[in-house]
Amino acid sequence: MAAVGPSADVQLLDLLGASQLFHGVEREVLAEVVARAREQRAEADRAVFTEGEPAAWFCVVVTGRLKLTQLGLDGTEVILRFVGPGEAAAALAVFEGAVYPATAWAERGTRTLLWSRETMQALLRAHPALALNALELVSGRLREVQERFRELATERVAQRIARALLRLVRQAGRKVEGGVLIDMPLSRQDLAAMTGTTLFTVSRVLSEWESQGIVESARERVVVKRPHGLVALAEDLPPSQPGDDRQ
Amino acid sequence: MAAVGPSADVQLLDLLGASQLFHGVEREVLAEVVARAREQRAEADRAVFTEGEPAAWFCVVVTGRLKLTQLGLDGTEVILRFVGPGEAAAALAVFEGAVYPATAWAERGTRTLLWSRETMQALLRAHPALALNALELVSGRLREVQERFRELATERVAQRIARALLRLVRQAGRKVEGGVLIDMPLSRQDLAAMTGTTLFTVSRVLSEWESQGIVESARERVVVKRPHGLVALAEDLPPSQPGDDRQ
DNA sequence: CGTGCCCTTGAAGATCTTCAAACGCAGTGG
């Protein structure tokens, strides 16, 4: 872990200035925020922070990605969401609770900015605009989790997997020949942990969709070939035809 | 709907002063807040606000209770939570989004305080302490929904029903002879909508628990006779003995 | 070239939903 040097400041200012939490705050405040940050390269296979531990650091991803998980009583892992560049993690821990409500796993090569809980709370108190941004941030996240809760409560597995893939396309989609690649390592187990099912069921569903030409999948890799097909499945509409996806 | 008269001010000041959103703010601010509120008696069988409609009012319950629901695509109703006296509803709608993310149904005799979206946002901007309270409020709610999400994703129906009952005991429990009454009209369908199952399954589970002496239930009414029994079910522990509950 | 990890597939079965029928209590109106 190292203090942020002046050379990195410009990039970081841009990153934070475009982030939901810090957007719209004055340049001088942003400079103060950057000055108080510590940068860290996350080590692979080690959690950046761990569910249940005292909340010490607020976190913004610079490059790479975090995976936020919770553990069920029986040890089943649930994936809450992925955190990409410019996005914040551990907001809850710092704004409200005393412990992290989730564990954060870093992809290889992930770099993060960290602020201590105390620093973050001081910044919020000193700059009301920041507190309002934080309120918006957390509110948006609440809306999203409530929606996922409703989906989990009312929809079948295939439908939920379709939704998960569509979210991932929006979040990490990259156009490739013949479709949209979800540009991150994504195992069947990951998809299962996102949708409240098992890796076996995910495997079966993806195989079925592959035979219908909706997706193409390999080891930790999914390409969505016909997004409209997934939308139809997610919205529980009559299945679309292969031709429906041309634009 | 009527402006709040001076005679009601003292009670309302107490109620708001003790609420999560307004606690700790200065008396004069609180007075301003009350002055800007409108009080409303909710009509039975009519929604106080409706999912998907433009967010116009922020809401705090004075007496009675609101039931917040969402609709699934197929019309299945999901209950997000209940809102009691001093608690806020439609926080999301006002702090972040443009539309209500849920529908609010009032119990008979429910009275609410309402602030327009614009008023609420002006108050937040004018009083940073209020924004920090709001941040804490929404953060706490996010933590709670994430936990319920995990439960829905990892636990069996009976376990989730046990948890729902324990939450209701905490929220609306009233000691009665032989147990704790959940002091509100609570149908099997309600419990099903809280836990992502069907009223039939809830009925079967409650019948089973009744035969074990854990609960006693009637039409829209549940008495928890052995809370520890429910805790054991919720935590997936070996079943407790009837004697375990004496204090 | 082996080894580990992820993935696939089948079969069996648990869990839960769906549908149908009927019960019983509460409130209503005769």
Next chain:
DNA sequence: CCACTGCGTTTGAAGATCTTCAAGGGCACG
């Protein structure tokens, strides 16, 4: 006062959905 009626509830039976367990395949990486 009583029958009627509506609504929440119960219960059984059938079956859909999904999980669990087992076995094996295949790709990437060392």
